[in-house]
Amino acid sequence: MTAPGLIAQTWVVLRKDLQIEFQRPARVTGIFFFALGLLLLVAAATPPSGVLRALAPGTLWIGLFLASTRSLDQSYTVETETGALEGLALWPADARALFYGKALANTAVLVAVAMALLPLLVAVFDAPVRGITLANLFGWPPGGEGGPYLAGVLAFAVLGSAAIAAPGTLYGLIAAEARGSSVLLPLLLFPLVFPALLCAAKGTTVLFEGDPMGDASAWFQMLAAFTALHWSLSGVLYRRILEDG
Numbered sequence: 669m670t671a672p673g674l675i676a677q678t679w680v681v682l683r684k685d686l687q688i689e690f691q692r693p694a695r696v697t698g699i700f701f702f703a704l705g706l707l708l709l710v711a712a713a714t715p716p717s718g719v720l721r722a723l724a725p726g727t728l729w730i731g732l733f734l735a736s737t738r739s740l741d742q743s744y745t746v747e748t749e750t751g752a753l754e755g756l757a758l759w760p761a762d763a764r765a766l767f768y769g770k771a772l773a774n775t776a777v778l779v780a781v782a783m784a785l786l787p788l789l790v791a792v793f794d795a796p797v798r799g800i801t802l803a804n805l806f807g808w809p810p811g812g813e814g815g816p817y818l819a820g821v822l823a824f825a826v827l828g829s830a831a832i833a834a835p836g837t838l839y840g841l842i843a844a845e846a847r848g849s850s851v852l853l854p855l856l857l858f859p860l861v862f863p864a865l866l867c868a869a870k871g872t873t874v875l876f877e878g879d880p881m882g883d884a885s886a887w888f889q890m891l892a893a894f895t896a897l898h899w900s901l902s903g904v905l906y907r908r909i910l911e912d913g
Contacts, residue, residue: 674768677761681769688746689777699739700781703731704788711792724793725872729865732782733832737854739777740836743770744844763907771830771837771899778829786821820875820884827891828868834898835860838906864898867891 871887
């Protein structure tokens with residue numbers, strides 16, 4: 669298949685899944701409040717000191733990952749409810765388009781949740797120490813010193829969400845076919861995405877502290893490498909799993 673054809677088919681799947689998310693917002697709100705509950709629990713159980721601030725980035729990514737395990741399998745809810753899951757293998761299009769469309773939709777959901785959690789993280793955890801302030805999240809002051817660090821955090825959020833979403837979409841299909849998604853998906857997903865989560869958490873921590881040594885670039889490059897690996901391998905394996913299922 670030509671690249672334009674693959675992109676067009678991917679867009680059809682992506683648009684369909686995003687329309688479903690808008691029509692059935694329970695998935696997005698559910699994972700948001702799940703992650704928010706974890707953030708508030710950690711904040712309430714930790715003394716209000718520098719320790720709380722240091723825990724902010726790691727707590728954000730742990731919350732986002734745990735919330736994702738409760739939602740990625742739901743990307744196949746419509747197909748499961750309508751009995752169309754088995755028919756996906758007969759879809760007259762490239763299976764990669766189905767994978768990329770669903771993975772991009774899952775990435776968009778995780779990015780939206782991360783963006784909603786970030787202001788609350790800054791407020792509740794009194795973080796970060798340097799670089800980003802609560803005002804910077806809303807673009808004030810214009811050109812303030814938090815701007816570059818905020819852009820970096822947003823970049824880590826997008827790339828980290830993509831690193832979770834790609835294998836999550838693949839394993840979500842396996843879990844949906846196995847009818848045991850609530851147990852199977854976290855067991856499959858965590859070992860694979862742990863290196864990417866580590867890079868995202870370390871890079872976000874460095875940016876929260878102001879990144880005086882410029883270490884965030886190295887973590888970002890490693891995260892980009894893991895993300896590219898996840899997307900390439902998952903795209904290749906998706907068709908085989910779809911056909912074998």
